[in-house]
Amino acid sequence: MDGVRVKGRVCVTGASGYLASWLVKRLLLSGYHVVGTVRDPANQRKLAHLWSLEGAKERLRLVRADLLEDGSFDDAIIGCQGVFHTASPVVKPSFDPKAEILEPAVKGTVNVLRSCKKNPSLRRVVLTSSSSTVRARDDFDFKTPLDESSWSSVQLCETLQIWYALSKTLAEKAAWEFCNENNIDLVTVLPSFVIGPSLPPDLCATASDVLALLKGIETKRFLIMINDPQSLSINNGIPSVRTGETEQFERHGRMGYVHIDDVALCHILVYEQDAANGRHLCSSTVTDNNDLVSMLSARYPSLPIPKRFPQLDRPYYELNTSKITGLGFKFRPIEEMFDDCIKSLAEQGHLSLQTAPS
Numbered sequence: 001m002d003g004v005r006v007k008g009r010v011c012v013t014g015a016s017g018y019l020a021s022w023l024v025k026r027l028l029l030s031g032y033h034v035v036g037t038v039r040d041p042a043n044q045r046k047l048a049h050l051w052s053l054e055g056a057k058e059r060l061r062l063v064r065a066d067l068l069e070d071g072s073f074d075d076a077i078i079g080c081q082g083v084f085h086t087a088s089p090v091v092k093p094s095f096d097p098k099a100e101i102l103e104p105a106v107k108g109t110v111n112v113l114r115s116c117k118k119n120p121s122l123r124r125v126v127l128t129s130s131s132s133t134v135r136a137r138d139d140f141d142f143k144t145p146l147d148e149s150s151w152s153s154v155q156l157c158e159t160l161q162i163w164y165a166l167s168k169t170l171a172e173k174a175a176w177e178f179c180n181e182n183n184i185d186l187v188t189v190l191p192s193f194v195i196g197p198s199l200p201p202d203l204c205a206t207a208s209d210v211l212a213l214l215k216g217i218e219t220k221r222f223l224i225m226i227n228d229p230q231s232l233s234i235n236n237g238i239p240s241v242r243t244g245e246t247e248q249f250e251r252h253g254r255m256g257y258v259h260i261d262d263v264a265l266c267h268i269l270v271y272e273q274d275a276a277n278g279r280h281l282c283s284s285t286v287t288d289n290n291d292l293v294s295m296l297s298a299r300y301p302s303l304p305i306p307k308r309f310p311q312l313d314r315p316y317y318e319l320n321t322s323k324i325t326g327l328g329f330k331f332r333p334i335e336e337m338f339d340d341c342i343k344s345l346a347e348q349g350h351l352s353l354q355t356a357p358s
């Protein structure tokens, strides 16, 4: 604890996840007491990485909670000044999207907020939303970068069956409605595709997709990434029905990327700064897939990264992140996030690197 100023108590939901683990790490490092919710606190293998974080033994408590159980979060949340709600299914539904992804995301968010409402110590809630709540629409001017005033079209998400973007859009809307009605101070963070080292022992969907791209396998999976419905699903302005690993998604265009540490730091920034309010896009760079693989292939010539993807006309978009940068935040460049990610995948034995990046 030398040199760390002890701060208040905060709760992080879904604490063992990819992003949440990094957020817990950053919160502990900056002196918070952290109550993390997990579905199975007895699962030592899944939680060992949290217990090994600096400050964990002194200031981390793990509590069982499930998004679909009413009141499940009361114990974790009561007494906390801050709640970081990150838990949400990041999966491709197999047969029942409503039960597998929509209900846990939307009802689960309201369930967490009901516990927040019961908590007299609450100062602020930070919700991890997604840039997919901004981009899945087909009615914007591609020349104007999308900002926080933009909302994905629920109808388009339903038509295209983009369940993840739909779940995040409906969950964030439900959160704003509940918090406005109940006078809860809510701020939201909208990360683009999160890149960086993974702390949990098992790779989450995002990290697995990046690994597949780096290994030159299952590139279709990378290309149908749930995180980028807009560019994946619209060709020449015509929506294509999304059915999974379909050929047409091999052709898509652009995605935004952000370093995992930057996402964690943005969560803490918007929690701590009184001036922060509303939604905050959290993204470093939006880039074409072909530019991404060119950059990666040049830096990592020993990896079997695909050289090019089929080129098609596709919608162009940028993200306007001036709101968060206006609070003083500076994003790391895309090269650094992939370097950190690749280094960690190699150290964990997921990837073999024969040569150093040039």
Ligand SMILES: NC(=O)c1ccc[n+]([C@@H]2O[C@H](COP(=O)([O-])OP(=O)(O)OC[C@H]3O[C@@H](n4cnc5c(N)ncnc54)[C@H](OP(=O)(O)O)[C@@H]3O)[C@@H](O)[C@H]2O)c1
Residues within 6 Å of the ligand: 013, 014, 015, 016, 017, 018, 019, 020, 038, 039, 040, 065, 066, 067, 068, 085, 086, 087, 088, 089, 090, 104, 108, 128, 129, 130, 131, 168, 190, 191, 192, 193, 194, 195, 204, 205, 206, 227
């Ligand atoms: N990864 C990205 O690129 C990205 C981009 C934008 C936004 N986000 C958002 O960031 C958050 C974390 O995502 P991630 O990428 O870190 O994925 P992740 O590793 O799969 O984390 C998801 C977390 O949600 C928990 N969860 C799922 N269903 C639950 C339920 N019914 N009850 C309780 N907990 C449940 C999971 O718990 P278990 O471990 O028990 O399954 C896990 O801890 C999500 O809100 C996601 O939408 C991610």
